[in-house]
Amino acid sequence: MIKKLQSKQGTAHQLKSSPEYRQASFTWVISLTLSVILLLNSFDFAGGALKPWVFTAFAAYALFTIVQMIITLLIRRDLLRTGDIRRSTRLLGYIQLLSIITGNLFTVTFGFNLVKQQKPPEYTIAVYMLLTQLYVIAISALNLFKPYVSNTFLPAMFILVVVAILQLIALLLVAKFVTSHYAHPKLVWLALPIIVTAATGNIFALVLGINLLAKIRKNGNPAMTRWSDVWIKLTANSTAMAGLFFVIFLFCLSVCSVFTFDYSVAIDNNYSAILLPPSLEYPFGTDNFGRDLFSRIVFGARISLIVGFASTLIPVIIGGILGAISGYYGRQTDNIIMRLLDVLYAIPGILLAIAIIAAFGANTVNLILALSVGAIPTYARTMRANVMLVSTYEYVDAARAFGSSNFSIIFKHIVPNSLAPMIVKSTLTIGAAVISTSSLSYLGLGVEPHIPEWGNILKIGSTYLETNSYLAIYPGLAIIALVLSFNFLGDGLRDALDPKLD
């Protein structure tokens, strides 16, 4: 009995300690869920007809889900028999690489993870970098079905494809010449052009370049830096990476859409194409003015990202400074600052934003300010608690003994060491800011109504809920996807930055 129990525990432990197995089971569950969602959507329940396109997508997803399940079982058998994954099982990962045609991010990344045994963080980042670029190209290519494209479409697409090829080469080189402690010195000549490709908005390229340069610099030095440690933990977390991927993908798409998407399709009325259902020409259909919903959502991403980041950055800076001063000086300073912030804290964020917008009018700048003001106290409290903790450390005493001024102690020694919880908190609250932005726009209190912003699109969609419900569903899905990504990323960052887990 005890032996059986022990062996059962041992099995569970053996399986859980293998990152591939964990990711494999996670992937097939997610992939199965996606397939089921597609299957449900492929039937038109009212008409009793089958939507051929959605059903094809379902079939493709289902196929790769079955492959995924088989791989999971094989990995399980391998682990239990030999404690290691066999080479033949790893080769099956190449099949999953093909799922890139279906756009299933989870199976693709799993395939990339399976085919390589030793995965330095640079490899994972390079994979996501390439995927981001390919997804952006694929999304932009949907414009080919439109009657006309913007003038910059062809050159922009050409550049994107060249960049993607460069990044594919980079991925292969990284896979070959980078291990967890060593990077070939000549890769400097790869890192620099890769950093340049970040101009397309692909932040993964920037991160990869910096990581490579940092690794080359400390070749042979066994010391770990905080930065690389965080990336090792973050790249091992597939949900966090999926979140980061979607955020960077949207950012990259927002940057590229300037050249590859035609803004006039999104804002100009087209009375010959009013309230069309989704088709290849208009992937998400058109609204009551004949505007392409898909382009509107793509252009809305940039507003959501800008407002989300700005209305998080402003309170992080103001609240951070107030909290740092309050926590460092303590006593009366602390009392006065925190009591004043308590006043702000007592008003719910949305109501304060409504009051501010009521007073100064509804536009994007006011919206950012209104959302920022309400968030200051939360950051100030987080920062204050950290600063109070950090100011008791010896190196702060040492700095004081050196004769550093209070200002330089706070901003050179204390603040950099108490940033981690602020980063986690701000990542988690960018999502909330995105929701607030669209909620206020929905109420008519946010972004100006003529700008394609997700809340504005939804506001129009809500009036056509009965007849053209897709007008309300797609922008909502976009909001959820973005917010969910930020939340996943925030959770992953918390796990990566939390010193308690070390």
Add this chain to the structure above:
Amino acid sequence: MGGTEAARRGGLIGSISTTYHKILLNPSYKYLLLLLGAPVNLVVFLFYLVQRRKDDYTAAENRIRSAMLASGYLEALQAEIAQQQKRKHEFFKQKISEQQLQQEVERIAQARFKEELRDRTTKELLLNNKKRLTMADTFDRLIANPLFFIISLIPGLLMYILIFLYRSPYLKYIVERLAMTILVIFGVAVLVFTILYLSPFNPAANILGETATPEQIAAFNKMHGLDQGYLTQLWNNIKGIAYFDLGKSFSGNEDITNSIARKFPITLTLTVISLIIAIAIALPIGIISATRPNSFFDYTFMFVALIGLSIPNFWQGLILILNFSIKLQWLPATFNPENWLSIVMPVIVLGTGLTASVARMTRSSTLEVIHEDYMITARAKGLGKQTILMKHAVRNAIIPIITVIGLQFGGMMGGSAVTEKVFNISGIGSYIVDKQFIPDIPAIMGGVVYTAITISLVNVIIDILYAFFDPRIRSKMKQY
């Protein structure tokens, strides 16, 4: 010690003088006490000045001073200082007149002499186990006389109330917390009014239309007091909030407090119902997830919770309406107080975010507690799994969960504006949103401030409940 003596005498007067001693040691309450009981304290101070003349300290000081003077200590000191000063001036090559030097020496010598005198006197008193008379001691002696207490009762009533409140740590904590809340609410009123006052919009022009003559606008402004200065308007609004009389709204000529009183209960009922349901769902889910970390259950629940956190309220409302009202026609799409079915969807929408965050918080705080040493002790004692979980884990994990609930309550009250708009509920949130286009200053202000008051009061109650339920906080409170 005077204080302990008084306490030994026991009774009311004893505890009054002990507390008086304590308050005078507290840097911030000291001034409040002196101010509140100013007439009584003045009398005590006069007595103190008189009695101080003949207390042990003064006597010892006089004796030691004459002894020091007699031993020629001052002259020796002066000579020494003169020497030092001369050397110093020589070293720095400063020219200084004889008279100036004399003055300098005299000043330094006096200061040093005083210091030495104080040191010696304190030492002497310490040796003889005596102490210097303080104002609190004078008060002790006076209050010991019942006559003084009775006479001072009327002029010093406020002071005695303060002493009474300060005596019990719980009362002190509650009153402090309430006072802070009132200050915060006052701050909220000032802040919201200032924001609305700074508004570049002109309500008169918005309501009367573009064709309004300047006279009409002036009359409108006069009627609603908009022609008065900032401070007058602010004072009127704050008074209006305190007396529940905010006057008539700019448009529609309705009584604002009345409308708010009619709409507030709807929002509050909705919030409270979804709060209760959310907690009832979230706590078990969080606990189950924490007891089986990283299991399939755990992952699924936490994934669903994360999705719940990421869904915008209004979109969720629209999707529910689409599915349950339009397609299936099970539930009515708009809220109607007579039909209880119509409350189902708003409650679900409002409660989703809370359920998600409470479930996540419950999981993480239970997980943190579950690895504590006392849990191992409990298991070692042979307690059942249920008992360990309920009595040891959840009870200790519940504190941060309650905090999250308190915070989320505020978020729900604010977020209800969106939900109310989706389901066409005439609650306080949609009232504020409707009024903001004008902008109807007193109506918005009333709505926001009354909501803030409700939230603050709920948080005060939660804080006070903590203090009673959590022994750690209780013992910390007593240490003051």
